[in-house]
Amino acid sequence: MSGERRQRIKVEGVTKLFGNVTQAVLDRLDRGEPREAINRATGCVLGLRDVSFDVAEGEILVVMGLSGSGKSTMLRCLNRLIEPTRGRVLVDGVDVTTLKPVELRAFRRKTFGMVFQHFALFPHRTIQENVEFGLEIQGVEPIKRRDRAMQAIQQVGLKGWEKALPSQLSGGMRQRAGLARALATDAPILLMDEAFSALDPLIRREMQKELVQLQNQLRKTIVFVSHDLDEAIALGGRIVLMKDGEIVQIGTAEEILAAPANDYVADFVEHINVLSVLTAGRIAESAPPTFREGLRIADLPARLPAAAAETLCVVDEAGRLVGTVAGDLLDAVVHPDRTTLGDLAVRNGPVVRGDASLQAALTVLAGCREPVPVVDDNRVLLGVLTARAVVAALAHQQTPPGADAGAADRKEAAWTGPFPSSLSPRSATAPSRG
Numbered sequence: 001m002s003g004e005r006r007q008r009i010k011v012e013g014v015t016k017l018f019g020n021v022t023q024a025v026l027d028r029l030d031r032g033e034p035r036e037a038i039n040r041a042t043g044c045v046l047g048l049r050d051v052s053f054d055v056a057e058g059e060i061l062v063v064m065g066l067s068g069s070g071k072s073t074m075l076r077c078l079n080r081l082i083e084p085t086r087g088r089v090l091v092d093g094v095d096v097t098t099l100k101p102v103e104l105r106a107f108r109r110k111t112f113g114m115v116f117q118h119f120a121l122f123p124h125r126t127i128q129e130n131v132e133f134g135l136e137i138q139g140v141e142p143i144k145r146r147d148r149a150m151q152a153i154q155q156v157g158l159k160g161w162e163k164a165l166p167s168q169l170s171g172g173m174r175q176r177a178g179l180a181r182a183l184a185t186d187a188p189i190l191l192m193d194e195a196f197s198a199l200d201p202l203i204r205r206e207m208q209k210e211l212v213q214l215q216n217q218l219r220k221t222i223v224f225v226s227h228d229l230d231e232a233i234a235l236g237g238r239i240v241l242m243k244d245g246e247i248v249q250i251g252t253a254e255e256i257l258a259a260p261a262n263d264y265v266a267d268f269v270e271h272i273n274v275l276s277v278l279t280a281g282r283i284a285e286s287a288p289p290t291f292r293e294g295l296r297i298a299d300l301p302a303r304l305p306a307a308a309a310e311t312l313c314v315v316d317e318a319g320r321l322v323g324t325v326a327g328d329l330l331d332a333v334v335h336p337d338r339t340t341l342g343d344l345a346v347r348n349g350p351v352v353r354g355d356a357s358l359q360a361a362l363t364v365l366a367g368c369r370e371p372v373p374v375v376d377d378n379r380v381l382l383g384v385l386t387a388r389a390v391v392a393a394l395a396h397q398q399t400p401p402g403a404d405a406g407a408a409d410r411k412e413a414a415w416t417g418p419f420p421s422s423l424s425p426r427s428a429t430a431p432s433r434g
């Protein structure tokens with residue numbers, strides 16, 4: 001999906017060593033010495049090792065990993081708040097790593113908005129004055145400044161609070177103000193570091209939803225650091241998973257869940273809420289036998305394929321779903337030579353979109369005995385969803401690659417309810433350091 005969009009950020013082989021970086025240290029790096037060994041021998045900390053990835057325009061990229069894995073270092077290398085030891089960062093084709101200090105400051109202001117965990121608001125300035133701050137240092141004139149600030153305040157739902165001081169606002173509202181300040185500058189790229197981590201869970205989820213909505217409206221490019229898998233899933237974009245300063249996998253939550261790159265990733269996603277990540281399209285039994293709406297019942301094959309015997313999917317010339325016909329209805333047709341499938345099709349039956357989460361699809365499936373057609377945006381039939389396929393998919397997800405079969409059996413034996421307890425829709429958070 002991101003391949004079709006313009007590339008906004010390109011990170012090429014970025015390495016960051018903290019400490020007194022001499023040639024001897026770089027030689028160790030080049031020999032591929034492990035992080036700990038380099039640290040023990042030289043005192044230098046390897047923050048990032050040869051990190052490469054890109055971010056498309058309008059994408060929300062979530063950088064995840066345990067504490068100390070290099071997330072913040074990476075984010076700060078993007079705008080050179082931290083100076084990379086090696087590698088290049090290209091933003092809209094500009095090599096940020098070669099900019100001189102004055103150019104860099106101007107480029108940073110114009111291009112990046114930053115939002116942090118602790119909102120960093122000035123306590124003695126009103127919300128409006130705080131939001132105006134970025135514009136003020138850009139030298140924007142007062143009237144324009146106020147207009148833009150008010151617009152941003154409105155966008156984050158803080159209208160009416162512009163004259164308040166930060167201390168008069170709740171944590172969630174302060175974080176909104178922090179976001180408004182980043183939005184007000186019109187910077188196309190937002191860098192957000194654990195921006196919602198200090199908020200309580202309900203407010204946090206609300207902010208995640210609103211960020212996605214804002215993102216749809218404003219088409220910002222967002223790099224969002226988080227150590228929370230649920231948050232990454234809620235934001236819905238690709239995930240860069242880091243460990244010890246290196247990238248271990250890049251992909252959507254669904255891709256990572258379907259094919260974890262190694263045991264570390266598998267462990268990381270073990271407690272993932274599968275229902276919210278897997279999509280109906282991935283689980284649907286693809287290519288069900290389909291029949292054109294103009295086909296007469298008399299012309300149907302005498303023996304239908306097993307998958308169609310129960311429910312026939314009827315499509316138009318373009319492959320778009322017209323409706324479904326229950327298999328047992330066919331024998332009861334009085335004039336099979338004068339009746340088409342289109343005549344019999346139930347046209348407003350339940351359907352599920354391919355990109356719907358399994359969670360949403362299950363709600364539909366629970367209300368039907370027959371397989372439910374799965375369609376794309378244009379109602380083109382992608383497949384059918386059956387309870388059997390869902391159970392099979394969930395059972396498969398129970399056994400990550402590398403897991404010992406015995407453990408899977410034990411899990412299965414403990415599976416007494418409709419779904420295993422570890423798959424129930426509850427908060428699943430990756431472990432983090434305190």
Ligand SMILES: Nc1ncnc2c1ncn2[C@@H]1O[C@H](COP(=O)(O)OP(=O)(O)OP(=O)(O)O)[C@@H](O)[C@H]1O
Pocket residue numbers: 018019045046047065066067068069070071072073074227
């Ligand atoms: N200025 C610094 N000097 C020395 N080491 C540093 C410095 N900044 C970061 N590090 C080290 O680099 C590594 C990566 O740190 P970073 O802050 O990027 O991790 P993180 O993934 O953001 O962790 P957290 O989730 O705790 O914020 C850590 O081992 C950290 O101790």
Ligand SMILES: [Mg+2]
Pocket residue numbers: 071072073
């Ligand atoms: Mg950090």
